[in-house]
Every structure is written in structure tokens, then in C-alpha cells.
Amino acid sequence: MQQSMFNLRVPLPERGEVFLMNTLTDAQLIVTPDIAGLLDRLSDDPPSLAPERIDTETREALVTLTEHGFIVDSRETDRKALDKFFTDTREDTEQLRVTILTTLQCNFACDYCFQGDHGDYNKHADKMSMETSAQVAAWIDDRMRELNPKKLSITFFGGEPLINLPVLYDLAERAHRSTQQRGIQLVIGIITNGLLLSEDVVDRLLPYGLNYVKITLDGDRETHNRMRPLRGGQGTFDRIVDNVRHVAHKVRIAVGGNFDADSVESYPALLDFLKEQEFSDKLVKVAFKPIIREKQQPKGLIPLTVVNTDGKPLSGTCMTAAGSGGSSICDTCSFVDEQMSHLREETKKRGFPTVDGVHMGPCEIHKKHAYTIGPNGSLYACPGFTGEPTLSTGHIDDRKESWRMTAAERFEHLAAWHNCGDCAFIPVCAGGCSVASHTELGDMNTPTCHKPAFESALISLARDTASTC
Numbered sequence: 001m002q003q004s005m006f007n008l009r010v011p012l013p014e015r016g017e018v019f020l021m022n023t024l025t026d027a028q029l030i031v032t033p034d035i036a037g038l039l040d041r042l043s044d045d046p047p048s049l050a051p052e053r054i055d056t057e058t059r060e061a062l063v064t065l066t067e068h069g070f071i072v073d074s075r076e077t078d079r080k081a082l083d084k085f086f087t088d089t090r091e092d093t094e095q096l097r098v099t100i101l102t103t104l105q106c107n108f109a110c111d112y113c114f115q116g117d118h119g120d121y122n123k124h125a126d127k128m129s130m131e132t133s134a135q136v137a138a139w140i141d142d143r144m145r146e147l148n149p150k151k152l153s154i155t156f157f158g159g160e161p162l163i164n165l166p167v168l169y170d171l172a173e174r175a176h177r178s179t180q181q182r183g184i185q186l187v188i189g190i191i192t193n194g195l196l197l198s199e200d201v202v203d204r205l206l207p208y209g210l211n212y213v214k215i216t217l218d219g220d221r222e223t224h225n226r227m228r229p230l231r232g233g234q235g236t237f238d239r240i241v242d243n244v245r246h247v248a249h250k251v252r253i254a255v256g257g258n259f260d261a262d263s264v265e266s267y268p269a270l271l272d273f274l275k276e277q278e279f280s281d282k283l284v285k286v287a288f289k290p291i292i293r294e295k296q297q298p299k300g301l302i303p304l305t306v307v308n309t310d311g312k313p314l315s316g317t318c319m320t321a322a323g324s325g326g327s328s329i330c331d332t333c334s335f336v337d338e339q340m341s342h343l344r345e346e347t348k349k350r351g352f353p354t355v356d357g358v359h360m361g362p363c364e365i366h367k368k369h370a371y372t373i374g375p376n377g378s379l380y381a382c383p384g385f386t387g388e389p390t391l392s393t394g395h396i397d398d399r400k401e402s403w404r405m406t407a408a409e410r411f412e413h414l415a416a417w418h419n420c421g422d423c424a425f426i427p428v429c430a431g432g433c434s435v436a437s438h439t440e441l442g443d444m445n446t447p448t449c450h451k452p453a454f455e456s457a458l459i460s461l462a463r464d465t466a467s468t469c
Contacts, residue, residue, distance in 0.1 A: 010462035025069035102164040106238035126375035135172035139396040156320030162196035176208035194240035219266035248279035357457025
């Protein structure tokens, strides 16, 4: 017997106890230092823990630790369990997840967005047609017939998905009709800048399974209006907040935000503002992420730590492999530094639900039955690769093209964590963001390491857990 490689611990000196976590089993225990010390004795002096040499209390503690995965037979046992974890994650059929880009067009002019590289902010970019919408619905129908999942999760994204409401409505209605016939739960989410969000939109979609809407506020009013203006330079903060005010009692609202060195100080003011709103108790999640710029890395922001190479600032975005800067709607990517940890604590201090910074993955790219569909029907492993058409893994019309098949094969064998050694965070990180690895390192199987961020979040999780016990 030996302790698992996935064990983590945080001393709780104010309680005279220790927080234990196993990232593979997600077991969390608060124990005495003596119990935590048993794990070390397994390595230092295993004969002293032979059954005939220990008392009943110690034996029971060892049984509990084993049942929760803190003690394993061998390192090989851990490795096999990890492989099974990723296989089960990849092959799971409980849920079919589809992200649909109704359009790549956008009505904003955010200077950090990859669409800014196109000058007109994709004003004339691809927009899904009603014909393609019908084909997408038929493709989803075929996948449900094959998998018979318990749940279909559809996320509408873009560009700005509400620019193409006819397609969004059409797909929602078709998915609802199909899932109703099959007895499958339908959950619909929208990721939008919020400018076109209205009661009419929400009322139209609620009967079809609309579950949440995520909007973005990049700091307080002044900062947001600078960071996320319309193409004509007009501010958008007040209109977005007013739109949220009119729908928050009808649908769950999540708030995200993208900060850099110049805007990060405005976020506490944003949190205070949100706390004062009548809809504050309706917000289901509030979470912020840093912007990483390639050419002018913001002072105070720490880029991803590149494994086995010289570090460079992150190029591109979490949502696309193209572009000179970026933000992220991908909740599984946590490019965190001290500012990120600070904002997470500030968010919790005001009573808003937020990510704990530890349970961050594996992301959808590691799930076989999670798809992203572009406006023209191209399939991708995750939204982050939609900026590179050559990385399309297929098409909804099932056309057979060698380059798409080659791309699909690459994603099928994605396993950056094989290069992460014995890191305890592998189950919740999987080697980092594949888009970042591809964009910055040229190899999506080369890990990018977030370990310091996970360690900081673990301490916060331990303290939060202790406070509820």
C-alpha cells in the first residue's frame, strides 16, 4: 500500500486539523494531523502499519482513507485508474453537448477580441442559413438516435448569437420537438454580449428549455464602456444591465468578465454595483478571467507556464486559435495569477456563487460526444479551434475529406497529461488548454501548466470547506 499520487493536503492551523483532497476521486476530508500522518508512514515506515501491529482506531482510519482513494496498492494502480478516468470521460454517453455558432458576426468592437483582427469585427462574417439550421438539427437528431443520451445540452454562441435569432429559434424548436419525442432532457444556454437580450427572446425560448444566459461585463461602467464599445464607440454597460434587469426573474443569469492590468482594479466596483441591484440574488455564477495579449503582455498578469520549453506570453485566445489577443468563455480554462485569486475572493466576499478554481476540468475537448458546429456546418472539437478551419474534425453532411479525418484523429488521441509526470492536478487539468498548447507551442499534446493557480485555489477551497464543517 502507498498513498495516491493524487493526494493533496492543506494544513488548517486555526483548527489543528488538515484538509485532504484526492483529485481523482474528488474525496475531501478534514482530519487530525495524526490521521494525515498515516499517509506519510505508508512511505516512510510501511511495516509499522501492518494489521497485526496497529490498533483498531488506526485500522479504521486506514480503511476510510483507502475507501476514499487516498491509499492505493501501487503507483500502477493510480495510473490505471487515471487512464480509466479519461476513457470514461471520453466515452460517456449520458449527455450530448453541442455548441452552435449561429454566426461569427458581432455588433461590438472589443479591442482584445480575435475578431478585431478582421478590421470590421466580422461585420460581414459567416452567418448560418435556415437551410444549414435544418441540417444541423437533423445531425443532432442522428446523434441522439445513436447515443440515446439522458440529456441534450445546446449552447448558442458566436460571434453574437442573438444577431441570428431566426436560426436560434429554429434550432431550439426543432431540438425541443425531437427531445420530447425521445424523452430526453433538453438544456439550452446562450453566451451573449447582452445587448440584444430581451424579454421577448427569453419568453420565446423558455418553453423549449432555456436554462441560463451568460453575459459579459468588463469592469465597472466606465471601464466596460472602454473595453466593450459598439463599432461606433458608444458605451454598452447601461443597456446590458437594463436588459438583465428585465429578464433576471425569468432565467438564470451568469456574469463573466475579461480583465487586464488596466481594468482589473475596477472589478471590485463592478461587484459592489451588482450587489446593489435587485437581481443580485438571481445571479447563478460570477467569474472573471484575465486577457492575455501577445504583443503587450499586461503588467502583473502571469502567462501560462510552458512545460519543457522557454516561456512566452500566450498567443491567441481560449476561444480561437487565431488572433492577437483574447478572452475566454471557456469555464474549464483558468489562466490565473494573484489577481485572479484576489477577484475570486472578492466575488465570494460579496456572496456571489463562483468557480472554486480547483474543479475546472477535464474540458469538453476530452469528451467524444461534445461538439462545436460552425455557421457553415463544420464540426470542431471545441470552440477554441473554430478560428482554424483546417482543424475541423468533420461536417454535418458527413462528407469524407482526408484533412478533416486527419484532424479528427489528432483529437482522438489527445493526451497532453502523459507528459505531466506525477502531478496531482492531472484529473482536473488534463495537461492544460489544448488551444493554448497548439497556438503557442505548435503541439496540442505539449502541456501548459496552471499548477500555482490550482495550489492557490486549493487553499481557498480548504478554508471554505472547513468553515462549513
